[in-house]
Amino acid sequence: MAKYWKRIFIAGIAVELLYAVYVYYLATADLVGYKPEGLAVAFVLFGIGGFWAARPAQDSRLAIGLAVGLVGMLFYYAISMPTVLAGEMEFPLMAWVNHGLKLAGGAVGAFLAGRIGRGAA
Numbered sequence: 501m502a503k504y505w506k507r508i509f510i511a512g513i514a515v516e517l518l519y520a521v522y523v524y525y526l527a528t529a530d531l532v533g534y535k536p537e538g539l540a541v542a543f544v545l546f547g548i549g550g551f552w553a554a555r556p557a558q559d560s561r562l563a564i565g566l567a568v569g570l571v572g573m574l575f576y577y578a579i580s581m582p583t584v585l586a587g588e589m590e591f592p593l594m595a596w597v598n599h600g601l602k603l604a605g606g607a608v609g610a611f612l613a614g615r616i617g618r619g620a621a
Contacts, residue, residue: 501560501567507553508564512571512606515549519572534594542598543605546572550609555617557610565610569603 522541523533532538549572550565557564576599583589 501557501563504553504557504560504564505567507556508567509571511549511553511568513575515545515568516572516575516602519545533598534592539594539598539601543601543608546602546605547609547612550606551613552609553606554610554613557613561610561614562607565606565608565613566603567606568610569599569606572602572606573599 519533519542522545523538527538529535529537533542546569550568553568554561554564577584580589
């Protein structure tokens with residue numbers, strides 16, 4: 501898994517940035533990240549990221565997918581830190597559900613990369 505960290509970081513950060521573009525610029529509803537459509541977009545985007553990161557791996561795909569979700573989640577907290585420290589940001593239960601779906605999406609994408617890779621071989 502160690503040789504895939506570059507792909508993991510690229511996928512996690514890129515997908516989190518894409519998700520931020522969706523939430524802040526493309527979505528039509530406020531707080532869409534806590535609504536079903538926002539949760540679904542997080543899952544799908546991180547699934548794509550997990551798939552991309554785990555595609556060339558021969559083993560540890562699930563760990564790679566989870567790592568993509570974890571990197572995305574940590575990147576979110578890193579860019580949100582000034583707001584958190586100022587006390588201007590809350591984390592309701594749905595925020596934790598959102599982060600859980602990022603982890604799950606990455607894992608499912610990596611799982612699919614393994615299934616498709618095995619079928620093609």
